[in-house]
Amino acid sequence: MGLSEELVLPISRPSKGASGRTGVWRVFKPVIDLQKCVKCWQCWLLCPEETILADDVPKVDYDYCKGCGVCAKVCPTKAITMVEERE
Amino acid sequence: MPLTVKDLMKMEGAYLPGSAACPGCGLSLSFRIASRVLGKNTVYVVPACCFSVVQSPMPLTSIKAPLLNIAFAAAAAAASGIKRAYETLNKDINVVVWAGDGGTADIGLQALSGAAERNENIIYVCYDNEAYMNTGIQRSGATPRGAWTRTTLKGKEEPKKNVPMIVAAHKAPYVATASVGYPFDLIRKFEKALSIKGFRYIHLLSPCPPGWGIDSSTTVEIAKLATDTYFFPLYEVENGKLRITVKPPKRRPLKDYLSVQGRFRHLSDEEIERMEKEAINWWNHLLEMEKMESIL
Numbered sequence: 244m245g246l247s248e249e250l251v252l253p254i255s256r257p258s259k260g261a262s263g264r265t266g267v268w269r270v271f272k273p274v275i276d277l278q279k280c281v282k283c284w285q286c287w288l289l290c291p292e293e294t295i296l297a298d299d300v301p302k303v304d305y306d307y308c309k310g311c312g313v314c315a316k317v318c319p320t321k322a323i324t325m326v327e328e329r330e
Numbered sequence: 331m332p333l334t335v336k337d338l339m340k341m342e343g344a345y346l347p348g349s350a351a352c353p354g355c356g357l358s359l360s361f362r363i364a365s366r367v368l369g370k371n372t373v374y375v376v377p378a379c380c381f382s383v384v385q386s387p388m389p390l391t392s393i394k395a396p397l398l399n400i401a402f403a404a405a406a407a408a409a410s411g412i413k414r415a416y417e418t419l420n421k422d423i424n425v426v427v428w429a430g431d432g433g434t435a436d437i438g439l440q441a442l443s444g445a446a447e448r449n450e451n452i453i454y455v456c457y458d459n460e461a462y463m464n465t466g467i468q469r470s471g472a473t474p475r476g477a478w479t480r481t482t483l484k485g486k487e488e489p490k491k492n493v494p495m496i497v498a499a500h501k502a503p504y505v506a507t508a509s510v511g512y513p514f515d516l517i518r519k520f521e522k523a524l525s526i527k528g529f530r531y532i533h534l535l536s537p538c539p540p541g542w543g544i545d546s547s548t549t550v551e552i553a554k555l556a557t558d559t560y561f562f563p564l565y566e567v568e569n570g571k572l573r574i575t576v577k578p579p580k581r582r583p584l585k586d587y588l589s590v591q592g593r594f595r596h597l598s599d600e601e602i603e604r605m606e607k608e609a610i611n612w613w614n615h616l617l618e619m620e621k622m623e624s625i626l
């Protein structure tokens with residue numbers, strides 16, 4: 244117990260959602276049409292937020308996806324559509 | 331064998347979802363990809379820049395790796411010390427600076443030059459969003475000519491400082507430019523940097539939706555256009571030997587790149603023509619340098 248209780252070291256711990264549930268930032272949400280998906284994984288590779296989950300098929304992590312739309316832009320088969328969020 | 335998407339999926343990255351980065355941030359995208367290649371055996375050093383903010387506020391962080399935040403001018407110096415300490419302890423750990431263009435081209439340039447000249451055994455990455463973005467878009471030495479920022483309201487008059495060539499002039503063993511527009515070129519350059527000893531420098535063009543006035547969905551597309559218009563050529567210099575790593579089959583007009591960005595919207599056709607000439611000139615220089623045994 245060498246360090247005194249009052250001493251606060253400026254060290255942060257890694258955590259998902261360290262800036263909150265960033266999914267609430269979204270204005271448009273990506274919706275994947277698995278009929279059109281050819282599993283090329285471009286969406287996974289180029290999502291800036293690490294919110295395409297690589298299961299058997301690509302899935303969006305809506306808790307944190309910020310709705311940037313990069314995945315929809317890079318999908319070669321246009322399997323991803325950006326749909327407006329509703330309350 | 332070059333890495334494939336499937337390989338990358340199996341590799342653990344250091345970026346966790348839910349960070350403070352703006353939607354479509356080129357910095358988070360390139361860090362997400364590069365941290366997979368750099369692997370778990372890596373320590374990061376970050377000067378003041380967007381990345382300091384992107385990590386999220388204390389006591390949490392979106393970066394799952396040991397990371398030291400340090401003063402603007404000090405990243406390359408701190409990384410040099412950390413690497414030497416590990417070497418003294420016989421620990422083989424990659425020490426990687428991940429700095430913005432302000433902390434590289436302006437405020438951190440002397441520490442960067444010092445570390446390059448001493449050939450410190452570190453990797454220095456500059457993610458270049460071409461201005462001081464997290465403080466509200468002020469021009470940096472890396473802002474290109476013509477670009478609007480809050481301190482260059484009519485467009486910057488001076489040309490972009492050519493940092494990769496400044497570092498190459500130190501005879502660093504490896505210098506490269508890269509961007510998320512050509513992700514597999516970027517991945518290969520990080521792999522290559524890992525395989526080389528000594529000072530390695532990678533300059534990443536990093537599209538920034540709020541700072542560039544672009545739609546957040548176009549980050550990858552615009553990074554690719556930067557290369558396809560010769561505005562940001564992708565090349566590497568290995569022990570003085572220069573190689574252009576991406577040669578677009580047909581050059582796209584520079585207007586295609588500039589007209590989709592708010593920061594260039596005020597430019598006249600003459601100004602665009604002048605910038606296009608500059609870009610083609612630099613490309614031709616690179617072609618000439620590629621023919622040489624060594625550019626140094």
Ligand code: SF4
Nearest residue numbers: 290308309311312314
């Ligand atoms: S919209 Fe953006 S953040 Fe959301 S999954 Fe697609 S690329 Fe990722």
Ligand code: SF4
Nearest residue numbers: 280281283284286318
């Ligand atoms: S980019 Fe499109 S086709 Fe490729 S995996 Fe994603 S959704 Fe499927």
Ligand code: SF4
Nearest residue numbers: 351352355380463538
């Ligand atoms: S201001 Fe630009 S570089 Fe900084 S976090 Fe936002 S998108 Fe990324």
